[in-house]
Amino acid sequence: MQAGHAVTGGVRHDTTLPEGVAPFVTGDLATASLRLDGFDAVVHAAGLAHRRGVPLEVWRRANVIASENLARAVSSQARFIYVSSIGIYGRAPSGIVTEQTASAPQDDYALSKLEAEERLADMLGARLRILRPAAIVGPHCPGNIPLLLKLIRRGLPLPFGSIRNARSFVDIEDVAALTTLMLQENAPSLVLAAHPEPISTPDLIRALARGLSRPARLLPVPTACLGVVARVLGREAMFQSLSGSFIARPVQAMAMGWRPARNLSASLERAAAAERVIKG
Structure with missing residues (x-):
């Protein structure tokens, strides 16, 4: 909103959102049948995380199938920003992680996020932007x-x-600011969010x-x-x-002019x- 964008917030159930954000009830994205015509861009940050003992099929339903359904709902011109996870690189990778580091998921959550990225890339091509945030502080x-x-x-x-x-780690407000930068037409296809x-x-x-x-x-x-x-x-x-x-190291984010x-x-x-x- 501060950047001049009109914002609609997708919610599973009708609820109160911050001032200036119009609610849009989606229901369960894994089963929803939606049309999102009229939007220039969609930021998909919903998903399942921070759970223990969850079967892989549950992770896939919440993080892969739901993402696919949302991607099908957007218009053929809309940009799509997928908020993924830095956990795709593993729990304790050696050296410093950048956008060039190979993925190495070590749990079902990270695997489901990587599978969602790959599926969205197949569906959306150059319209997809992927944001991989570190652990979020807020x-x-x-x-x-x-x-x-x-x-x-x-x-x-x-x-x-x-x-x-x-x-x-990365501050939630800094993630929001970086997401706004990624709405630009010439934004990189993959960006890390980390202080x-x-x-x-x-x-x-x-x-x-x-x-x-x-x-x-x-x-x-x-x-x-x-x-x-x-x-x-x-x-x-x-x-x-x-x-x-x-x-x-948030190489691409810093190159875009982003600073915490x-x-x-x-x-x-x-x-x-x-x-x-x-x-x-």
Whole structure:
């Protein structure tokens, strides 16, 4: 809207949207029969994520079939921006990830997102733009951040003080700004969304604690010990996301002139502060 675009928000059920956004009830995209004539561009950010124990066919229904149905609904001239996932590169790729890095999905969620990309490319050709965001930071964001906020709020000591890693994140507002840039006709076909500066898990926790106005109680427990406990509890994927490194460099985004609105620590503090306001 700030960029001068008229915005319609697709929703499964009738609901209230931010001022200036007209609602459009789609129903379940996996079964919906839609026509989206009259739109210059469609941004598809809906999908299934952050679930455990979900069969591959459920991932495919929500992330592949629904994307196909939406692509069929748009006019033959409309641009289509698909919000995918940086998880397509795996959980802990070696080196720095860019748009040139080969895909290597390691779970069914990432596989379904890659399959959706490939299917949409077949259907839409040059009209498709793919955005692969890193873990998104913002008020009420999903993933490990809500769990860390809960532990910090309770004043519990966290055994992550010895972790020496670097992970990429991106602010939700920066994702929105980059999506707007990708509406341009000459935008690249594939763009990564990640803050140029990654952050370590201990520094992430410190930023969240500042946002909550609570102390960050970090204990220097050896990372190898944490790994053993994670394996026993069957939480290796969570441990990898907290202890491993994942650095993404947004080459194409920076070339388009995109820059984050704030540093990553400030984004994390802002997300935590929003939770503080709600919880009281």
